[in-house]
Amino acid sequence: MDVKTKGQDLHKYMEKVLGLIEKPEVTEEEAKWITAETVNGFREYVNPGFLEYRKTVTLDTQFAAVEWSDKGSCFQDVNGKQYIDCLGGFGIYNVGHRHPKVVKAVEYQLKRQALHSQDLLDPLRAILAKILAEITPGDLKYSFFTNSGTESVEAALKLAKMYSGRTTFVAATRAFHGKSLGSLSGTAKGMFRKPFLPLVPGFRHVPFGDIDMMRTTFETCALVGEDVAAVLLEPIQGEGGIILPPDGYLQEVRALCDEYGALLILDEVQTGMGRTGKMFAAELYGVVPDIICLAKAFGGGIMPAGAVVAKEKVFKNLFDNPFMHTTTFGGNPLACAAAIATISVLLEEDLPARAAKVGDYFLARLKEQAKGHEDKIFEIRGQGLMIGIEFQNDVIGYNFAKGMFDEGILVAGTLVNSKTIRIEPPLTIAIEEVNQVITAFDQVLAELEV
Structure with missing residues (x-):
């Protein structure tokens, strides 16, 4: 392929992408194309290590979940599935997504x-x-x-x-x-x-x-x-x-x-x-x-x-x-x-005070649900809406993250202590969403194998 033809093809590719960016919603066919391009792009041009990491913390083919939009306390993938964000971009979304x-x-x-x-x-x-x-x-x-x-x-x-x-x-x-x-x-x-x-x-x-x-x-x-x-x-x-x-x-x-x-x-x-x-x-x-x-x-x-x-x-x-x-x-x-x-x-919105109040509730409920699972969980600790769940080993932690992701809850480990899963949602998270996370936590914890 000559340089001119290659340049024309690249321009068409970029115009297609820019068109998708401008669309409020994408079709099922477009979603499949975006997913395929994303996975291939990470494998060939970004870093294939990210794909391998995603496979360790997700079930089946969910490693290929591609984020597309966000609002409030949630992310939505390109296929329309919604995830309650308890990772918070490592603590980015304190005032929520797109306040x-x-x-x-x-x-x-x-x-x-x-x-x-x-x-x-x-x-x-x-x-x-x-x-x-x-x-x-x-x-x-x-x-x-x-x-x-x-x-x-x-x-x-x-x-x-x-x-x-x-x-x-x-x-x-x-x-x-x-x-x-x-x-x-x-x-x-x-x-x-x-x-x-x-x-x-x-x-x-x-x-x-x-x-x-x-x-x-x-x-x-x-x-x-x-x-x-x-x-x-x-x-x-x-x-x-x-x-x-x-x-x-x-x-x-x-x-x-x-x-x-x-x-x-x-x-x-x-x-x-x-x-x-x-x-x-x-x-x-x-x-x-x-x-x-x-x-x-x-x-x-x-x-x-x-x-x-x-x-x-x-x-x-x-x-x-x-x-x-x-x-x-x-x-x-x-x-x-x-x-x-x-x-x-x-x-x-007095969000620091809200973080203290909601965090106390969140922490207490997580500790309550963790009773009887001491073989899996070493400790749950935190301050405000900065909460850590430390598992007995990192394998249990990874499997917990997989289970939560399957339930539509986004969590992840901490970079220095791989046994600890963080809970850092937006400070605007609704109590109803907190309760959804607690229900999923209880369910996933019960199904975890040691």
Whole structure:
């Protein structure tokens, strides 16, 4: 086939796809074509490993389920089957799927201006930064906007280095902070780290929740002249398996940082924006960090968006030269519009408080249904609508995910602790939908074989 013919065929292919995008509904024949193209595309051009993974967590041919639309607390596949979303895009959909207020803000901004000039002053970035200064804990003030969680962590690490002139960071075992090289240095799972060693030097890992080991690490670093620049922690570990800190732990870490002149960075990429029953999990524990990292739900499930918010004493190192750390798309008008609308929805609908109330109900009912299944379930734990079901082994967990998917409930494991299945639905999930999930949980659990 000559280049011209190939180009014409490719153009026809793209026009067909664009036509399907414009259609509110697709026919059965179109759905079959989309499914075949998707599976083949993943196998030949994206990564066949995703297909193999889907086969481990779905029954029969359901690995080829292709998502097509979403609304409220649900996804719908290209064939019209609906799934209650208890994965939440790893915590993206806090205000629900396609919340009208967030969609409207982005649509109107898109009609006016999609991306910023990179030179003039963009108003929504300034306005969003002011809002964040008002709603974040304590005296956190200045914001730098990113596109994702790992970018937020990278920016936080650079801010900490500039502030302190130190190069030692303390993170926790089971931590997950992202997979770019700096944030991966804080992430604790060996499988993600080993192929890319050596990572950024200076990182030490201590057991999450062990304040004595944390103190010993600080003392040792000081003795050898490698003073700690910052402690990087998730208030509640997400990918580690929904691990809650012991009582008083975060306050003690805060005090230890103050004693040694180190910063406290809280990675609230997954816990922030109302997920745990407060706008930020730091508020649950009465702790004010020096830097807070946000992403995931920050863009309202509509736009990729993240932020780093820091105290003035930390951020002011960028005042003299604001080009020391930049990003082309971070803080773009569409993302800022989505974030402003998202925060408005969270406050207007009091979703953090709703997450606390619905989460308490959800957790209690799951624990109740789990009684008598101790041979399958090790523990159910959580805070707000951030719940983890830890099974006795990962095989049981995978089979549980298969069963739930068959019942139209989307769940998935956590990246660092494969035995734990997360429950992180939109904070807007209806009680009726929660009850559907609990009924399916009871049914699937009864049918699981050990």
